[in-house]
Amino acid sequence: MLLPIQLSTASPEPMYHQIEVQLRGLILGGKLTEGTPLPSIRELALDLSCSVITIRRVYQDLENEGLIRTRQGTGTFVARVETEQRERNRLETVARAFGEAVETAVRYDCGPEEMRRLLEEAIVRREQREHPKGKGDQIHE
Amino acid sequence: MLLPIQLSTASPEPMYHQIEVQLRGLILGGKLTEGTPLPSIRELALDLSCSVITIRRVYQDLENEGLIRTRQGTGTFVARVETEQRERNRLETVARAFGEAVETAVRYDCGPEEMRRLLEEAIVRREQREHPKGKGDQIHE
Protein backbone atom coordinates (compact mmCIF):
# COMPACT_ATOMS: atom_id res chain seq x y z
CA MET A 1 0.00 0.00 0.00
CA LEU A 2 1.27 3.47 -0.91
CA LEU A 3 0.47 6.22 1.59
CA PRO A 4 -0.19 9.73 0.20
CA ILE A 5 2.64 11.43 2.10
CA GLN A 6 4.64 14.33 0.65
CA LEU A 7 8.04 15.26 2.08
CA SER A 8 9.58 18.66 1.60
CA THR A 9 13.31 18.05 1.71
CA ALA A 10 13.96 21.79 1.60
CA SER A 11 11.93 22.38 4.75
CA PRO A 12 13.76 22.66 8.06
CA GLU A 13 10.95 20.66 9.65
CA PRO A 14 12.51 17.28 10.53
CA MET A 15 11.52 14.36 8.29
CA TYR A 16 10.21 12.22 11.12
CA HIS A 17 7.87 15.04 12.12
CA GLN A 18 6.56 15.70 8.60
CA ILE A 19 5.74 12.01 8.31
CA GLU A 20 4.14 11.88 11.76
CA VAL A 21 1.92 14.88 11.07
CA GLN A 22 0.66 13.49 7.78
CA LEU A 23 0.18 9.91 8.94
CA ARG A 24 -1.63 11.16 12.06
CA GLY A 25 -3.83 13.18 9.72
CA LEU A 26 -4.68 10.14 7.63
CA ILE A 27 -5.75 8.23 10.74
CA LEU A 28 -7.57 11.00 12.60
CA GLY A 29 -9.06 12.25 9.34
CA GLY A 30 -10.63 8.82 8.84
CA LYS A 31 -8.78 7.96 5.62
CA LEU A 32 -7.19 4.95 7.37
CA THR A 33 -9.61 2.92 9.48
CA GLU A 34 -9.20 0.56 12.43
CA GLY A 35 -7.29 -2.61 11.63
CA THR A 36 -5.81 -1.38 8.37
CA PRO A 37 -2.26 -2.73 7.99
CA LEU A 38 0.32 0.00 7.44
CA PRO A 39 3.23 -0.58 5.07
CA SER A 40 6.25 -2.23 6.69
CA ILE A 41 8.92 0.15 7.90
CA ARG A 42 11.20 -0.97 5.05
CA GLU A 43 8.50 -0.50 2.43
CA LEU A 44 7.60 2.99 3.63
CA ALA A 45 11.26 3.95 4.04
CA LEU A 46 11.87 2.97 0.42
CA ASP A 47 8.75 4.83 -0.74
CA LEU A 48 9.78 8.03 1.07
CA SER A 49 13.50 7.63 0.32
CA CYS A 50 14.55 7.77 3.94
CA SER A 51 16.04 5.48 6.55
CA VAL A 52 14.20 2.57 8.14
CA ILE A 53 15.08 4.03 11.53
CA THR A 54 13.21 7.22 10.76
CA ILE A 55 10.02 5.32 9.95
CA ARG A 56 10.55 3.17 13.02
CA ARG A 57 10.59 6.32 15.14
CA VAL A 58 7.39 7.59 13.54
CA TYR A 59 5.57 4.31 14.18
CA GLN A 60 6.86 4.26 17.75
CA ASP A 61 5.69 7.81 18.43
CA LEU A 62 2.24 7.14 16.99
CA GLU A 63 2.02 3.91 18.96
CA ASN A 64 2.78 5.87 22.14
CA GLU A 65 -0.14 8.12 21.19
CA GLY A 66 -2.29 5.03 20.85
CA LEU A 67 -3.04 5.63 17.17
CA ILE A 68 -1.41 2.44 15.87
CA ARG A 69 -0.51 -0.98 17.21
CA THR A 70 2.64 -2.86 16.31
CA ARG A 71 3.57 -6.54 16.64
CA GLN A 72 7.12 -7.72 15.96
CA GLY A 73 7.35 -10.13 13.08
CA THR A 74 3.79 -9.40 12.00
CA GLY A 75 3.40 -5.74 11.17
CA THR A 76 1.81 -2.45 12.20
CA PHE A 77 -1.93 -1.72 12.23
CA VAL A 78 -4.25 1.23 12.73
CA ALA A 79 -5.78 1.22 16.21
CA ARG A 80 -9.25 2.25 17.31
CA VAL A 81 -9.73 6.03 17.57
CA GLU A 82 -12.53 7.62 19.60
CA THR A 83 -14.82 9.91 17.61
CA GLU A 84 -14.37 12.67 20.17
CA GLN A 85 -10.58 12.58 19.90
CA ARG A 86 -10.84 12.56 16.13
CA GLU A 87 -13.07 15.66 16.06
CA ARG A 88 -11.04 17.60 18.61
CA ASN A 89 -7.76 16.94 16.85
CA ARG A 90 -9.24 17.74 13.47
CA LEU A 91 -10.47 21.14 14.56
CA GLU A 92 -7.30 22.05 16.44
CA THR A 93 -5.00 21.07 13.60
CA VAL A 94 -6.82 22.75 10.75
CA ALA A 95 -7.52 25.91 12.76
CA ARG A 96 -3.84 26.16 13.66
CA ALA A 97 -2.88 25.74 10.02
CA PHE A 98 -4.99 28.73 9.02
CA GLY A 99 -3.78 30.69 12.03
CA GLU A 100 -0.20 30.27 10.84
CA ALA A 101 -1.06 31.26 7.28
CA VAL A 102 -2.76 34.45 8.50
CA GLU A 103 0.25 35.17 10.72
CA THR A 104 2.56 35.01 7.72
CA ALA A 105 0.19 37.10 5.61
CA VAL A 106 0.00 39.87 8.22
CA ARG A 107 3.78 39.87 8.53
CA TYR A 108 3.91 40.70 4.82
CA ASP A 109 1.32 43.47 5.07
CA CYS A 110 -1.38 41.40 3.44
CA GLY A 111 -4.97 42.43 4.22
CA PRO A 112 -8.08 40.24 4.63
CA GLU A 113 -9.19 40.78 1.02
CA GLU A 114 -5.88 39.61 -0.41
CA MET A 115 -5.91 36.65 2.01
CA ARG A 116 -9.29 35.54 0.69
CA ARG A 117 -8.02 35.78 -2.86
CA LEU A 118 -4.89 33.78 -2.02
CA LEU A 119 -6.99 31.11 -0.33
CA GLU A 120 -9.13 30.69 -3.45
CA GLU A 121 -6.01 30.44 -5.59
CA ALA A 122 -4.50 27.83 -3.26
CA ILE A 123 -7.72 25.79 -3.40
CA VAL A 124 -7.68 25.86 -7.20
CA ARG A 125 -3.98 24.94 -7.37
CA ARG A 126 -4.65 22.01 -5.05
CA GLU A 127 -7.60 20.86 -7.15
CA GLN A 128 -5.56 20.99 -10.33
CA ARG A 129 -2.71 19.05 -8.79
CA GLU A 130 -5.01 16.41 -7.30
CA HIS A 131 -7.26 15.90 -10.35
CA PRO A 132 -5.06 16.69 -13.37
CA LYS A 133 -7.26 14.54 -15.65
CA GLY A 134 -10.24 13.79 -13.45
CA LYS A 135 -8.57 10.97 -11.51
CA GLY A 136 -9.76 9.92 -8.04
CA ASP A 137 -7.84 10.32 -4.81
CA GLN A 138 -7.91 6.79 -3.43
CA ILE A 139 -4.92 5.37 -1.61
CA HIS A 140 -3.11 3.17 -4.11
CA GLU A 141 -2.45 -0.54 -3.41
CA MET B 1 14.50 48.30 19.70
CA LEU B 2 12.17 45.35 20.26
CA LEU B 3 11.41 43.28 17.16
CA PRO B 4 7.94 41.71 16.90
CA ILE B 5 9.14 38.10 16.69
CA GLN B 6 7.22 35.20 18.21
CA LEU B 7 8.92 31.88 18.89
CA SER B 8 7.01 28.65 19.25
CA THR B 9 9.14 26.51 21.54
CA ALA B 10 6.82 23.55 20.99
CA SER B 11 7.36 23.62 17.23
CA PRO B 12 9.93 21.26 15.70
CA GLU B 13 10.99 24.08 13.41
CA PRO B 14 14.48 25.10 14.59
CA MET B 15 14.72 28.40 16.49
CA TYR B 16 17.24 29.93 14.13
CA HIS B 17 14.88 29.29 11.23
CA GLN B 18 11.79 30.71 12.95
CA ILE B 19 13.76 33.88 13.66
CA GLU B 20 15.14 34.05 10.12
CA VAL B 21 11.71 33.67 8.53
CA GLN B 22 10.18 36.41 10.65
CA LEU B 23 13.06 38.86 10.41
CA ARG B 24 13.23 38.31 6.65
CA GLY B 25 9.52 39.05 6.60
CA LEU B 26 9.97 42.32 8.48
CA ILE B 27 12.60 43.45 5.97
CA LEU B 28 11.00 42.25 2.73
CA GLY B 29 7.59 43.30 4.02
CA GLY B 30 8.92 46.84 4.37
CA LYS B 31 8.45 47.13 8.14
CA LEU B 32 12.21 47.62 8.55
CA THR B 33 13.74 50.04 6.05
CA GLU B 34 17.23 50.55 4.67
CA GLY B 35 19.78 51.68 7.24
CA THR B 36 17.69 50.77 10.28
CA PRO B 37 19.98 49.44 13.02
CA LEU B 38 18.98 46.00 14.25
CA PRO B 39 19.30 45.12 17.94
CA SER B 40 22.72 43.80 18.93
CA ILE B 41 23.01 40.03 18.96
CA ARG B 42 23.12 40.06 22.76
CA GLU B 43 20.06 42.27 23.06
CA LEU B 44 18.00 40.14 20.68
CA ALA B 45 19.22 36.91 22.31
CA LEU B 46 18.05 38.22 25.67
CA ASP B 47 14.73 39.34 24.21
CA LEU B 48 14.07 35.95 22.60
CA SER B 49 15.57 33.95 25.48
CA CYS B 50 18.06 32.12 23.31
CA SER B 51 21.80 31.98 22.81
CA VAL B 52 23.87 34.75 21.27
CA ILE B 53 25.24 32.19 18.83
CA THR B 54 21.79 31.46 17.47
CA ILE B 55 21.19 35.14 16.69
CA ARG B 56 24.67 35.37 15.24
CA ARG B 57 23.77 32.58 12.81
CA VAL B 58 20.54 34.32 11.81
CA TYR B 59 22.33 37.60 11.11
CA GLN B 60 25.02 35.75 9.15
CA ASP B 61 22.48 33.89 7.02
CA LEU B 62 20.55 37.08 6.26
CA GLU B 63 23.80 38.88 5.47
CA ASN B 64 24.66 36.12 2.98
CA GLU B 65 21.27 36.79 1.39
CA GLY B 66 22.22 40.45 1.18
CA LEU B 67 19.33 41.60 3.36
CA ILE B 68 21.46 43.06 6.16
CA ARG B 69 24.96 44.44 6.57
CA THR B 70 27.13 43.89 9.62
CA ARG B 71 30.21 45.72 10.85
CA GLN B 72 32.23 44.37 13.75
CA GLY B 73 32.30 46.68 16.74
CA THR B 74 29.56 48.86 15.27
CA GLY B 75 26.43 46.81 14.72
CA THR B 76 24.10 45.34 12.14
CA PHE B 77 21.93 47.31 9.72
CA VAL B 78 19.18 46.69 7.19
CA ALA B 79 20.52 46.72 3.63
CA ARG B 80 18.91 48.05 0.48
CA VAL B 81 16.31 45.70 -1.02
CA GLU B 82 15.17 45.93 -4.62
CA THR B 83 11.44 46.46 -5.06
CA GLU B 84 11.29 43.56 -7.49
CA GLN B 85 12.89 41.14 -5.02
CA ARG B 86 10.56 42.38 -2.30
CA GLU B 87 7.44 41.77 -4.39
CA ARG B 88 8.54 38.38 -5.66
CA ASN B 89 9.41 37.10 -2.20
CA ARG B 90 6.23 38.50 -0.72
CA LEU B 91 4.03 36.69 -3.19
CA GLU B 92 5.94 33.42 -2.99
CA THR B 93 5.96 33.33 0.79
CA VAL B 94 2.34 34.22 1.41
CA ALA B 95 1.09 31.95 -1.37
CA ARG B 96 3.09 29.07 0.04
CA ALA B 97 1.65 29.71 3.50
CA PHE B 98 -1.89 29.36 2.18
CA GLY B 99 -0.91 26.37 0.08
CA GLU B 100 0.26 24.57 3.20
CA ALA B 101 -2.89 25.46 5.12
CA VAL B 102 -5.07 24.09 2.30
CA GLU B 103 -2.91 20.96 2.19
CA THR B 104 -3.55 20.33 5.88
CA ALA B 105 -7.25 21.07 5.50
CA VAL B 106 -7.65 18.59 2.64
CA ARG B 107 -5.79 15.96 4.65
CA TYR B 108 -8.50 16.31 7.28
CA ASP B 109 -11.37 16.09 4.81
CA CYS B 110 -12.12 19.79 5.03
CA GLY B 111 -13.97 21.29 2.03
CA PRO B 112 -13.62 24.78 0.50
CA GLU B 113 -16.61 26.16 2.42
CA GLU B 114 -15.20 25.12 5.78
CA MET B 115 -11.80 26.49 4.75
CA ARG B 116 -13.33 29.90 4.06
CA ARG B 117 -15.03 29.86 7.45
CA LEU B 118 -11.78 28.87 9.21
CA LEU B 119 -9.91 31.67 7.42
CA GLU B 120 -12.41 34.25 8.63
CA GLU B 121 -12.11 32.91 12.17
CA ALA B 122 -8.32 33.03 12.01
CA ILE B 123 -8.45 36.64 10.78
CA VAL B 124 -10.72 37.62 13.67
CA ARG B 125 -8.56 35.81 16.22
CA ARG B 126 -5.51 37.61 14.88
CA GLU B 127 -7.28 40.99 15.03
CA GLN B 128 -8.32 40.42 18.62
CA ARG B 129 -4.84 39.38 19.66
CA GLU B 130 -3.20 42.33 17.89
CA HIS B 131 -5.64 45.04 19.00
CA PRO B 132 -6.98 43.85 22.36
CA LYS B 133 -7.81 47.43 23.43
CA GLY B 134 -7.31 49.37 20.22
CA LYS B 135 -3.51 49.61 20.49
CA GLY B 136 -1.29 50.15 17.45
CA ASP B 137 1.25 47.73 16.04
CA GLN B 138 4.37 49.88 15.89
CA ILE B 139 7.75 48.40 16.65
CA HIS B 140 8.61 49.42 20.21
CA GLU B 141 11.80 51.27 21.04
Place this chain on the structure above:
DNA sequence: TAATCTGTATATATCTATATACACAGTATA
Protein backbone atom coordinates in the same frame (compact mmCIF):
# COMPACT_ATOMS: atom_id res chain seq x y z
C1' DT C 1 13.34 -26.13 9.02
C1' DA C 2 15.10 -22.93 5.81
C1' DA C 3 13.69 -18.79 3.74
C1' DT C 4 11.90 -14.46 4.16
C1' DC C 5 8.83 -11.61 5.77
C1' DT C 6 8.15 -8.51 10.14
C1' DG C 7 10.00 -5.13 13.98
C1' DT C 8 14.34 -4.06 17.24
C1' DA C 9 18.92 -2.53 19.03
C1' DT C 10 23.74 -0.51 18.72
C1' DA C 11 27.09 2.59 16.89
C1' DT C 12 28.09 6.74 13.97
C1' DA C 13 27.70 11.14 11.27
C1' DT C 14 25.48 15.53 10.78
C1' DC C 15 22.69 19.34 12.34
C1' DT C 16 21.02 22.54 16.13
C1' DA C 17 21.95 25.17 20.26
C1' DT C 18 24.91 26.50 23.76
C1' DA C 19 28.86 28.53 26.91
C1' DT C 20 33.03 30.73 27.01
C1' DA C 21 36.85 33.30 25.48
C1' DC C 22 38.42 36.54 21.86
C1' DA C 23 38.90 40.88 18.74
C1' DC C 24 37.29 45.27 16.81
C1' DA C 25 35.06 50.18 17.21
C1' DG C 26 33.37 54.03 19.52
C1' DT C 27 33.36 57.05 23.85
C1' DA C 28 34.57 59.03 28.18
C1' DT C 29 38.03 61.12 30.72
C1' DA C 30 42.46 61.79 32.91
Place this chain on the structure above:
DNA sequence: TATACTGTGTATATAGATATATACAGATTA
Protein backbone atom coordinates in the same frame (compact mmCIF):
# COMPACT_ATOMS: atom_id res chain seq x y z
C1' DT D 1 46.08 62.75 23.20
C1' DA D 2 46.52 58.71 25.45
C1' DT D 3 44.05 54.93 27.37
C1' DA D 4 40.67 52.47 29.86
C1' DC D 5 35.90 51.20 29.35
C1' DT D 6 31.94 49.41 27.27
C1' DG D 7 29.62 48.52 23.50
C1' DT D 8 29.72 45.78 19.05
C1' DG D 9 30.57 41.23 16.24
C1' DT D 10 33.73 36.67 16.02
C1' DA D 11 35.84 32.03 16.88
C1' DT D 12 36.47 27.52 19.41
C1' DA D 13 34.81 23.64 21.97
C1' DT D 14 30.78 20.91 23.67
C1' DA D 15 26.04 18.87 24.55
C1' DG D 16 21.82 17.32 22.52
C1' DA D 17 18.67 16.22 18.62
C1' DT D 18 18.08 14.09 13.98
C1' DA D 19 19.17 10.65 10.39
C1' DT D 20 21.71 6.85 8.99
C1' DA D 21 23.97 1.94 8.26
C1' DT D 22 24.44 -2.39 10.00
C1' DA D 23 23.58 -6.29 12.74
C1' DC D 24 20.00 -8.68 15.56
C1' DA D 25 15.44 -11.18 16.93
C1' DG D 26 10.48 -12.67 16.42
C1' DA D 27 6.66 -14.56 13.17
C1' DT D 28 4.99 -16.67 9.15
C1' DT D 29 5.18 -19.77 5.25
C1' DA D 30 7.00 -22.93 1.59
